[in-house]
Amino acid sequence: MHLQTFSTPEEASEAVANLIISRINAFGPTQHHKFVLGLPTGGTPVRVYENLAERCEAGEISFEHVISVNLDEYVGLPPTHEQSYHHFMEEHFDIPPSQTHILPGVPIHPIQIITGTDPSAASEWESDLKAHQVSCAAYEALITYLGGINLLFMGIGANGHIGFNEPGSSFESRTRVVALNEGTREANARFFEDKSRVPTHALSMGLGTILDAQEIVVLALGSNKAEAIRRAVEDGINHMTPASVLQQHERVTFVADSSAASGLKEDTKEHLKLQSQSQSHSMHLARHGAAKSLITNSTNPPIDAAIDTCTSTTGDHGQRTNARPIVTLLAKGEVLLDHSEEGDEGDSLPGL
Ligand code: GLP
Numbered sequence: 250m251h252l253q254t255f256s257t258p259e260e261a262s263e264a265v266a267n268l269i270i271s272r273i274n275a276f277g278p279t280q281h282h283k284f285v286l287g288l289p290t291g292g293t294p295v296r297v298y299e300n301l302a303e304r305c306e307a308g309e310i311s312f313e314h315v316i317s318v319n320l321d322e323y324v325g326l327p328p329t330h331e332q333s334y335h336h337f338m339e340e341h342f343d344i345p346p347s348q349t350h351i352l353p354g355v356p357i358h359p360i361q362i363i364t365g366t367d368p369s370a371a372s373e374w375e376s377d378l379k380a381h382q383v384s385c386a387a388y389e390a391l392i393t394y395l396g397g398i399n400l401l402f403m404g405i406g407a408n409g410h411i412g413f414n415e416p417g418s419s420f421e422s423r424t425r426v427v428a429l430n431e432g433t434r435e436a437n438a439r440f441f442e443d444k445s446r447v448p449t450h451a452l453s454m455g456l457g458t459i460l461d462a463q464e465i466v467v468l469a470l471g472s473n474k475a476e477a478i479r480r481a482v483e484d485g486i487n488h489m490t491p492a493s494v495l496q497q498h499e500r501v502t503f504v505a506d507s508s509a510a511s512g513l514k515e516d517t518k519e520h521l522k523l524q525s526q527s528q529s530h531s532m533h534l535a536r537h538g539a540a541k542s543l544i545t546n547s548t549n550p551p552i553d554a555a556i557d558t559c560t561s562t563t564g565d566h567g568q569r570t571n572a573r574p575i576v577t578l579l580a581k582g583e584v585l586l587d588h589s590e591e592g593d594e595g596d597s598l599p600g601l
Contacts, residue, residue, distance in 0.1 A: 250495070251502040252482065252521035254510040258470040261506045262296035265402065265468050268502065269301065270310045272400050272464065278314035285316050285392075287401030287454075288342065289412075290334045293468050294404060298341040312344045316395055318388075319351040320403060320412040320459075324381065324426065324450035326354040332440050352388055352424070352452040356380035378426060385424040385452055392458065401462035405469050408432050409477040409490035413453035416489040422455030456494050464500040467492065469509035478505055479512035482521070 255261040269286070278284040288294070304310050319334060328335035328351075335351050342349075356377040392398060403411050408430065414422065415430045428450055438444035459465070469478050481492035482503060495501045503521075510518060 250482070250498075250521060252510075252513075252518060253502065253504045254507060254518055254522070255504070256507050258506045259296060261468060261470060261504050261509075262294075263300055265297045265466055265504050266300035266304065268466055268504075269297070269400065269402060270304060273310060273312075273315060276399060280314060283314045283316050283395070285318060285395045285397065285399045287320060287398045287403070287459075287462055288317050288338070289320050289402060289404045290337045291404045293470050294402065295341060297402070297468065302343065312348070315344065315348065317342065317344060317349050318392060318395070318398060318454075319349075320401075321451050321453040322352040322354045323448040324354055324452060325448050328354070330354075350388070350391060353384050354448075354452070357384060381426045381452060385426065388424045388452075388454075389458065392461075398462040399464065401459060401465045403459070403465065403467050405467055405474055405477050405481065405492050406433055407436055407473050407477055409480055409492045411456070411459060411467070411492045411495070413451040414456050414459075414491045416491060418456055418488070418491050420460070420488070420494050421457045423458050424452065424454050427451055427453050456491060460494065460498055462498075464502075465495060465498055466502045466504060467495065469503065469505045471506070472508040472511060474505070474509040475512035478503065478509050482513060483517055 253261075253264055255264060273284050273286070276284045301310065305312060317338075319338060322334045323332070326333035330336060333354055335354070338349060338351060358376070358380045405411055406415075408416055410416065410418075410430075410433060413427050413429065413433070415427060415433065418427070429448065434444055434447040434449070437447050441447050467481075477490070477492065480487070480490040481495065484490060484493060486493045486496050
């Protein structure tokens with residue numbers, strides 16, 4: 250886990266935009282090899298979206314070959330509703346609809362179409378629920394079809410929820426219909442006329458779906474997120490703080506402004522900051538060939554092969570998985586070029 254803290258919300262948001270841009274550019278998406286970006290809604294990501302739009306305008310980044318998948322949507326709000334997440338995304342993230350995927354808040358009734366079932370035979374809610382469950386299953390299938398999420402950007406709720414996975418959500422959960430907790434409805438009432446207008450349910454990627462993303466970045470702004478960040482980062486993994494499950498993800502970065510980071514111990518900030526720096530340094534080495542030249546000076550063919558895999562940041566899941574051990578070793582300064590005896594090449598990088 251990595252943590253980056255910044256004095257202001259603007260700086261923290263810029264850091265997240267930088268991370269998104271650097272990952273997309275390093276991936277080098279093409280028409281046949283698209284980058285899949287998971288996206289949030291809410292107040293938190295607004296400055297990030299503004300920053301991305303400006304930098305797209307300036308030619309620093311293109312979303313032409315980026316596919317977005319959103320985390321969640323309110324049940325019952327049509328895309329035209331100004332508080333629907335469909336509407337939010339249209340307002341804040343301008344990529345063609347054909348590249349954008351958001352769960353449908355209004356039920357689509359494929360069961361009725363396929364089987365001819367009369368929805369009035371069941372209660373309206375049961376029928377809608379079934380339709381929503383079909384949409385959720387289809388969304389999971391879509392993410393699998395896209396090859397998984399390359400980078401998932403998220404906010405965090407004051408109660409530690411991510412997406413709409415409220416406290417108590419299963420760590421194995423997949424995209425599904427969830428009941429919103431009263432605290433979340435109260436927190437989100439600021440976007441509606443009053444709390445009674447906030448939907449009681451939502452569709453959300455599950456915690457299992459989130460954990461499957463290759464990389465995750467969580468942005469937290471403001472003092473009302475301080476306790477959630479403290480529990481997510483410093484406490485043990487606990488169902489009552491859904492974001493704490495991210496501790497078991499291999500590649501997650503929390504980005505916080507000073508208010509959101511104010512509940513963390515100084516030691517925690519220092520330690521996790523150092524981890525962030527060492528990782529970015531090792532990624533830089535890997536991307537810019539220093540690692541490769543280090544290795545290719547050796548006479549050890551298996552290491553050459555391994556570092557070729559490591560330096561390819563544009564690959565599929567398998568390549569990234571293979572890349573991690575060497576990058577980690579480089580971060581710790583522990584790559585030992587042990588010139589093994591002939592026929593004993595396999596022992597040259599202990600621990601791989
Ligand atoms: C909302 C969304 C989350 C979001 C969180 C925080 O309810 N479902 O995806 O991260 O709550 O919202 P905000 O950024 O407005 O504080």
